[in-house]
Amino acid sequence: MAMDEMGGSTPETTTRAAAATTSYVSSSIFSNYPLLSALLAFALAQSFKLILSWYKERRWDLKQLVGSGGMPSSHSATVVALTVAVGLQEGFGGSLFAMALILACVVMYDATGVRLHAGRQAEVLNQIVCELPSEHPLAESRPLRELLGHTHTQVVAGALLGLITATIIHLITGSTIRA
Incomplete structure (x- = not known):
C-alpha cells in the first residue's frame, strides 16, 4: 500500500501503485x-x-x-x-x-x-483384455491409452x-x- 508524507495511505497513491503493478505483470507476461x-x-x-x-x-x-x-x-x-x-x-x-x-x-x-514403450505395452494389454472371456472381471475395463x-x-x-x-x-x- 502506498503512503503519503505523513505515513498514511491515500486513495490516489494506492490506485497508482495497483495500476503500476498490474501493468508490470501484464506487460512482462505478454512480452516474455x-x-x-x-x-x-x-x-x-x-x-x-x-x-x-x-x-x-x-x-x-x-x-x-x-x-x-x-x-x-x-x-x-x-x-x-x-x-x-x-x-x-x-x-x-x-x-x-x-x-x-x-x-x-x-x-x-x-x-x-519411456512413454513410447508404455504406449506399446498399453496396446498389448488392450489386446489381451479383448480376448478375455466375458465373465472375467477385467473384460469390461476401459481400454488404456495407446498413443503416449x-x-x-x-x-x-x-x-x-x-x-x-x-x-x-x-x-x-x-x-x-x-x-
Whole structure:
C-alpha cells in the first residue's frame, strides 16, 4: 500500500501503485519472448496434429488438440522453442540456457523411450483384455491409452518446429541477446 508524507495511505497513491503493478505483470507476461515462443510452438504442433489427422482420416478429431503422441511432438516443439528463445535472449553460454537445454533433452528422451514403450505395452494389454472371456472381471475395463510417446521422426519434427517458431518470433520482435 502506498503512503503519503505523513505515513498514511491515500486513495490516489494506492490506485497508482495497483495500476503500476498490474501493468508490470501484464506487460512482462505478454512480452516474455521465451514463454510466447514455447506456447506458440505447442499450439502449432497440436494444430498440425489436427490437420494431419483430418488429411489421413478425412474427419476432424478434436482430441488431437489436447492429446499426446502423434506427429509432430508438441512436447519437443515446446521445449526446443523455449531453449532456443532462452539462448537467443540470454545468450548460449549462460546457466539459464544450460537448464533449458537439459530439460529439452530429458523431455525428448522420455518421449521416445519411456512413454513410447508404455504406449506399446498399453496396446498389448488392450489386446489381451479383448480376448478375455466375458465373465472375467477385467473384460469390461476401459481400454488404456495407446498413443503416449513418439517415434524419433515425430520428435525431430517437433524439435524443428520449435526451432523455427522461436527463430521467427525472434526475427519479428527483434528480441536482443542479453550478455
